[in-house]
Amino acid sequence: MARKETSENPGRLKQIALTYKMTKRVDPKVTLVVAGVGIVTFGVLLAIGFWIGHPIFLGILGFVLAFLAMAIIFGRRAERAAFGQMEGQPGAAAAVLENVGRGWSVTPAVAMNRNQDVIHRAVGKAGIVLVAEGNPNRVKSMLAAEKKKMARIVAEVPVHDVIVGSGEGQVEIKKLRTTLLKLPRVLPGAQVTVVNDRLRALGDLMSNMPIPKGPMPKGMRMPKGR
DSSP, X not given: OHHHHHXXXXXXXXXXXXXXXXXXXXXXXXXXXXXXXXXXHHHHHHHHHHHHTOHHHHHHHHHHHHHHHHHHHHHHHHHXXXXXXXXXXXXXXXXXXXXXXXXXXXEEEEEEOTTOOEEEEEEETTEEEEEEESOHHHHHHHHHHHHHHHHHHOTTSOEEEEEBSSSTTXXXXXXXXXXXHHSOOOSOHHHHHHHHHHHHHHOOHHHHTTOOSSSOOTTOOOOTTO
């Protein structure tokens, strides 16, 4: 057991170090911000400790809370930096959707055209969310077609659509997860399962075509029928 724990710790430390380097490259102020949060948190708690006559207890508490605050701030800025690097890359929205959290079932690439505009589907208590990547003018017609398909199969379930991008009416990749989590929850868990079962019966583009898993090849051509 001791050897296993020892071998795992260097791996975790290496992962943290790599995450820090990536974040530092995108967000040069991350060190100052994280350190500042830790110092301020510890200083405030220690000052309160001296004020009420319990500097040791509040000092220890301040140290723990400072470490927690630093971890939270670093995690958020690292996530933002990762999203910034993913922005504009094919399949970036699918990667974000896969990490939205529990309660969501994600199916990448339920529709795609020859220009590699793609639509992903997420199902949760908010209903069905269709997330499009690609040219806004082209994906609007694709979204309309998918909505009609959803209406035929699960007419009673709300269908939301999101176009990923930085233009007007679009959602930036770094805000995609927050956008989904803010949607009102209208479906009970049992109904979410029923909806997922119906949609799985349809299959999807990735399962119905011999497309390799992982990032989509840039030169991949779609059938003329799509």
